[in-house]
Amino acid sequence: MPEKAEKALKPEEPKQPRRQARGERRIAQLLQAAANVFCANGYTAASTNAIAREAHVSPGTLYQYFPNKEAIAIELGERLMHEMREAHGQAFTPRNLELPLPELLDVVVDPMIEFNCENPVFLALMHGSEIPGRIAEEHDALHASLLTRVQEVIAHYAPATPADERARVADMTFAIFKGGLGLILAAPQGPERDATVTELKNALLRYLSPLTAAPVTAPRTR
Template sequence: MPSDLSKPPRRIPQQQRGERRVVDLLEASSAVIAEVGYDAATMTQIAERAGASIGALYQYFPNKEAIVIALRTQYGDEMETHLTPLTQQAHTLSIPQWVDRIFEVLVAFMDSRPAYMALLSVPTKFKRDPVARNRLREHFSTHYRKKQPKLTPEDAFRIANVTLQIVKGMNPLYAEAKPKERQKLVQEFKQALTAYLESRLA
């Protein structure tokens, strides 16, 4: 059975009104998914939350999977927007301070985007554009070479890649944990990342 997961939205908005409609639909989607979960969320609920007809929703998104792809793309871009400025001040921070700031941004983002955690376990063939995916890694890599000039570009990029994998590794555990346990998880991952970076950048 052919999959339509890779299909783009059926209607590409060209005007401001269309773009606003897409924003409203995604906001409604994230609200519904955060409240009832991905499996229970329906296209009808999303359309009603957005104050749109079901036909209007399908004009932009052929199914829930397409909504997931759009939301994950949005969340990836937003996360990059929040993390990239850290590299501009990283040379003034110690490694523990740098790690603290990274996790502060991550936790604040997850707390403000509850649908983000709800979507972590959703199976999808979504893959972020390689250029966009590597952009943040390049920013981190540049910072690491300033911290440790002896690093080759390849080594610095590898360390940046491992850094982000450690950070992302906390996401599913954080999503499942109770509030008090979340605080302890953050501390554990901070220790793990700090120890790793101090061993590689010292």
């Protein structure tokens, strides 16, 4: 058979990897647009048309990847929670538990603040009204996991603390962090935000130090 005929009969190289890469880029583009819209308007007021406009695509293009707003929120929420689990998984380690309390606060609080500053949609989506039930369930599980980690920290520094008191202290610690985080996100990026981060660490340190009998030493400034 002539060489040209053999080439004509030879099947074309598969294009699936290229199509998959292009599809992943489009999904990332849509998710970033959704994050912007959810931050600006909240989940309830957001619409697929607004997300498509933000992504500079037609609604028809959006529907090729997501059937509705809920599907977009679920995909975005799952990716964010995966990143959050990785962030606090790297912070709450046995090695870090050997640090003095002020230094432990640095290695735990800093990555969690960094994550939320880089992903402001996390709070907007996770604490908005009418969020999809699947996201709410996964967020509740993540929240419970974080509280468990905080209780483990308290047990390490104050092993004589009863379990019910550890639970209350963990709840209060998380509430202080969440309140301070809102102030941090509202502060202008730069010296003002850095100062607010330091104030949050000071508040946590002064709350936890009496329980752990650790001397109150101001944490490092940013």
